[in-house]
Amino acid sequence: MHSTTSEPEPNGVALPPTASRALKIAVVGGFGVGKTTLVRSVSEIRPLDTEETMTRAGGGVDDLAGVEDKRSTTVAFDFGRITLDATSVLYLFGAPGQERFWFLWDRLFTGSLGAVVLVDTRRIEHSWYAIDRLEQQGTPFVVAHNDFGVEHDLEDVRAALDLDAGVPLIRCDARERASAKQVLITLVQHVQALVAASAPTQRSAT
Amino acid sequence: MDLDKLTWLLEGLLERTPGTRHGLVLSRDGLKLCHTSGLTRDSADHLSAIAAGLQSLSQSASIEFGNGGGGVRQAMTEFYGGLLFIVEAGAGAHLAVLTSEQADPGLVGHNMNELVEQMGEYLTTPPRQATGAS
Numbered sequence: 001m002h003s004t005t006s007e008p009e010p011n012g013v014a015l016p017p018t019a020s021r022a023l024k025i026a027v028v029g030g031f032g033v034g035k036t037t038l039v040r041s042v043s044e045i046r047p048l049d050t051e052e053t054m055t056r057a058g059g060g061v062d063d064l065a066g067v068e069d070k071r072s073t074t075v076a077f078d079f080g081r082i083t084l085d086a087t088s089v090l091y092l093f094g095a096p097g098q099e100r101f102w103f104l105w106d107r108l109f110t111g112s113l114g115a116v117v118l119v120d121t122r123r124i125e126h127s128w129y130a131i132d133r134l135e136q137q138g139t140p141f142v143v144a145h146n147d148f149g150v151e152h153d154l155e156d157v158r159a160a161l162d163l164d165a166g167v168p169l170i171r172c173d174a175r176e177r178a179s180a181k182q183v184l185i186t187l188v189q190h191v192q193a194l195v196a197a198s199a200p201t202q203r204s205a206t
Numbered sequence: 207m208d209l210d211k212l213t214w215l216l217e218g219l220l221e222r223t224p225g226t227r228h229g230l231v232l233s234r235d236g237l238k239l240c241h242t243s244g245l246t247r248d249s250a251d252h253l254s255a256i257a258a259g260l261q262s263l264s265q266s267a268s269i270e271f272g273n274g275g276g277g278v279r280q281a282m283t284e285f286y287g288g289l290l291f292i293v294e295a296g297a298g299a300h301l302a303v304l305t306s307e308q309a310d311p312g313l314v315g316h317n318m319n320e321l322v323e324q325m326g327e328y329l330t331t332p333p334r335q336a337t338g339a340s
Binding site for chain 2: 069
């Protein structure tokens with residue numbers, strides 16, 4: 001799906017020597033919601049590619065309803081990197097969506113600053129598991145509605161997901177670098193707000 | 207594809223290779239095609255997902271750090287209590303073998319490759335969506 005991203009791959013942007021804060025972010029969500037596309041469109045290095053052609057063995061297993069054109073699927077994880085400023089670098093780990101790969105998720109969440117849950121409203125139920133798992137783990141997350149050209153009222157999406165009012169929900173186009181970047185910024189801001197709210201005394205002391 | 211024949215060939219591989227425990231053929235997107243009788247269905251499903259991921263990561267390693275000739279000869283993992291070998295097996299499929307720690311990696315790899323040659327024609331998992339007319 002290289003062709004669907006908005007820009008050619010800006011291959012091999014060097015990490016600034018001043019980079020000192022590495023922040024890990026997990027990208028999760030159901031099968032075919034656009035996790036790989038998001039990591040590819042936003043990464044400044046050539047993303048790690050573990051996409052494999054979908055085979056006929058998946059005929060009765062991987063539900064293509066709504067994504068009939070999908071031909072390949074992630075079997076390990078996506079990895080990309082984006083430099084935020086002189087000192088902060090985001091490392092993106094995109095999880096595979098199918099149930100058979102869920103055992104990988106906990107490892108991907110380990111050490112994560114937070115997570116992005118991608119949602120496709122045509123198959124909203126595919127994202128419930130990701131939200132449940134993150135809530136259980138207490139990992140901060142934001143939800144991004146990858147709109148696939150179909151706009152829904154975000155409050156309807158929130159209701160359908162039974163999403164807590166405190167969790168940011170935004171619209172995005174995972175193919176667009178600027179849009180994908182905005183999702184990551186929303187997550188970082190959300191995490192900052194959570195930290196500020198939970199440790200007011202520490203902050204005032206510094 | 208004759209899965210019974212494949213399973214029978216897999217059992218044969220275990221019989222003639224000391225230390226081997228389980229054999230599994232999987233599609234490259236991580237679904238089991240057939241396996242030896244000692245593996246439960248749940249274990250076979252789990253191993254299929256693991257093996258597909260390992261092979262895909264190995265492929266990425268070969269692209270990034272290999273000589274450009276392309277391709278993964280074999281992925282091997284040595285852990286406490288056993289060894290896991292994975293080789294490509296025909297278009298769209300992989301062969302995975304689990305052994306005890308005592309197995310001879312050279313012999314296991316040799317026998318796996320021999321088996322792949324022997325049954326290469328059976329070991330294909332065509333793309334789900336052929337490009338162009340099908």
